[in-house]
Amino acid sequence: MLQAAGLAAFRGERLVFRDIDFAVAAGGALLLTGPNGSGKSTLLRLLAGLLRPAAGMLIWDGEDALSDPPMHAMRVAYVGHQDAVKPGLTAAENLHFAARLSGADVGEALLTVGLEELADLPARMLSAGQKRRLALARLVLSRASLWLLDEPTLGLDTASVERLGNMLGAHRARGGLVVAATHLTLPLPDAADLRLA
Amino acid sequence: MAGSSPATTATARLVTVVRRFTAVVARELRLSLRHGADTLAALLFFLLTASLFPLAIGPAPETLGRIAPGIVWVCSLLAALLPLDRLFGADFEDGSLDQLMLCGLPPAAIAMAKAMAHWLVTGLPLLLAAAPLAVMLRMPDSAIAPLLIGLLPGTMLLSLLGTTVAAIVLGARRGGVLLPLLILPLAAPVLIFGVGAADAASGGLSPRPHLLLLAALLAAALPLCPLAAGAGLRSATE
Numbered sequence: 001m002l003q004a005a006g007l008a009a010f011r012g013e014r015l016v017f018r019d020i021d022f023a024v025a026a027g028g029a030l031l032l033t034g035p036n037g038s039g040k041s042t043l044l045r046l047l048a049g050l051l052r053p054a055a056g057m058l059i060w061d062g063e064d065a066l067s068d069p070p071m072h073a074m075r076v077a078y079v080g081h082q083d084a085v086k087p088g089l090t091a092a093e094n095l096h097f098a099a100r101l102s103g104a105d106v107g108e109a110l111l112t113v114g115l116e117e118l119a120d121l122p123a124r125m126l127s128a129g130q131k132r133r134l135a136l137a138r139l140v141l142s143r144a145s146l147w148l149l150d151e152p153t154l155g156l157d158t159a160s161v162e163r164l165g166n167m168l169g170a171h172r173a174r175g176g177l178v179v180a181a182t183h184l185t186l187p188l189p190d191a192a193d194l195r196l197a
Numbered sequence: 198m199a200g201s202s203p204a205t206t207a208t209a210r211l212v213t214v215v216r217r218f219t220a221v222v223a224r225e226l227r228l229s230l231r232h233g234a235d236t237l238a239a240l241l242f243f244l245l246t247a248s249l250f251p252l253a254i255g256p257a258p259e260t261l262g263r264i265a266p267g268i269v270w271v272c273s274l275l276a277a278l279l280p281l282d283r284l285f286g287a288d289f290e291d292g293s294l295d296q297l298m299l300c301g302l303p304p305a306a307i308a309m310a311k312a313m314a315h316w317l318v319t320g321l322p323l324l325l326a327a328a329p330l331a332v333m334l335r336m337p338d339s340a341i342a343p344l345l346i347g348l349l350p351g352t353m354l355l356s357l358l359g360t361t362v363a364a365i366v367l368g369a370r371r372g373g374v375l376l377p378l379l380i381l382p383l384a385a386p387v388l389i390f391g392v393g394a395a396d397a398a399s400g401g402l403s404p405r406p407h408l409l410l411l412a413a414l415l416a417a418a419l420p421l422c423p424l425a426a427g428a429g430l431r432s433a434t435e
Contacts, residue, residue, distance in 0.1 A: 050295060050298060051435045052435070073300065074301045077299075078295060081292075083292060084292035084296045085291065088231040089231055093227065097220060097296075101301065
């Protein structure tokens with residue numbers, strides 16, 4: 001259960017948003033929408049614990065989530081608008097670090113995003129959509145219960161969006177939470193909507 | 198059972214922290230191995246700049262041998278600077294730094310892992326290359342051992358200081374220019390005591406006080422540098 005109470009954040013000198021309140025229950029999803037610059041990515045970074053809120057509280061299961069940042073980090077799997085893919089490593093090697101942290105299997109994660117045949121290809125040869133899928137494969141590897149997604153379907157083809165839908169569905173069925181920011185339609189049935197102005 | 202559980206959870210937590218720490222170091226080493234050219238560049242820079250001195254000053258053993266410790270130290274200091282620009286820069290630009298920050302380690306531990314990887318990939322090869330270089334520069338035999346012993350904490354200090362400054366200038370415009378300007382004054386004491394040890398030995402004095410001072414600097418830098426670097430990383434990712 002993730003709750004936000006009166007969250008506010010600054011970007012430099014500018015107040016991006018204030019008084020953000022929401023609650024996401026286990027298995028629930030929250031969709032962040034709003035125009036460019038409305039603070040969707042900032043809110044996601046705040047939820048990930050990368051950015052400290054200027055005001056308000058983030059509550060996880062009734063406790064202050066950000067009081068122990070390394071602990072909170074283990075609850076979170078974050079896919080930002082950058083893919084964090086190293087061009088010099090192969091697709092599989094790009095996932096090794098995430099796999100080592102969680103003890104999960106790289107091959108299975110690549111299979112979930114449909115990149116199993118490209119495992120040994122250097123990541124610099126991958127297309128933008130394939131790199132995006134590689135970034136999404138980290139979600140499968142992590143054992144985190146809160147998935148934070150920043151425009152996850154950017155550059156994905158229809159089949160990959162469908163795969164992402166299956167991943168999200170399975171994660172929510174296990175009791176996981178999803179918070180996603182997007183301008184596109186996401187395969188997230190019955191997600192609550194939070195519109196940032 | 199109830200009595201042992203806090204100790205057990207503490208041990209379990211320590212084990213996971215160590216596992217994550219080694220995962221970060223392994224990641225860094227894998228990346229350096231893949232970008233072998235960048236890794237070798239520092240070592241080659243070290244060897245080439247040091248080889249310029251006999252050409253510029255002349256091969257007379259008395260002059261060359263006299264300034265050899267200084268040459269080795271200045272060249273290794275400059276060579277250790279080379280990879281610092283990309284130490285966090287590459288990860289910062291492609292979003293990997295966010296993933297690192299979310300690996301469940303405090304930022305200071307991430308900085309420590311980075312410093313350790315920098316030392317293994319840059320400091321250690323410099324240390325190993327320094328011995329043949331010292332011989333080539335006609336350094337007196339008695340000064341070679343103190344030079345190498347001094348380079349051991351010295352290169353570690355350069356890695357720690359370098360990581361700190363690299364983390365602090367992260368996200369700043371023209372950070373690459375700022376980096377040497379900030380690190381060179383900080384590294385001056387390391388240089389002074391490092392060269393002092395070798396000079397003392399070639400002059401027939403004991404290098405011990407200089408080496409102990411270097412060790413003291415390392416003892417202070419080990420906890421302080423990662424903390425400062427961690428704060429730099431936090432503010433860069435915010």
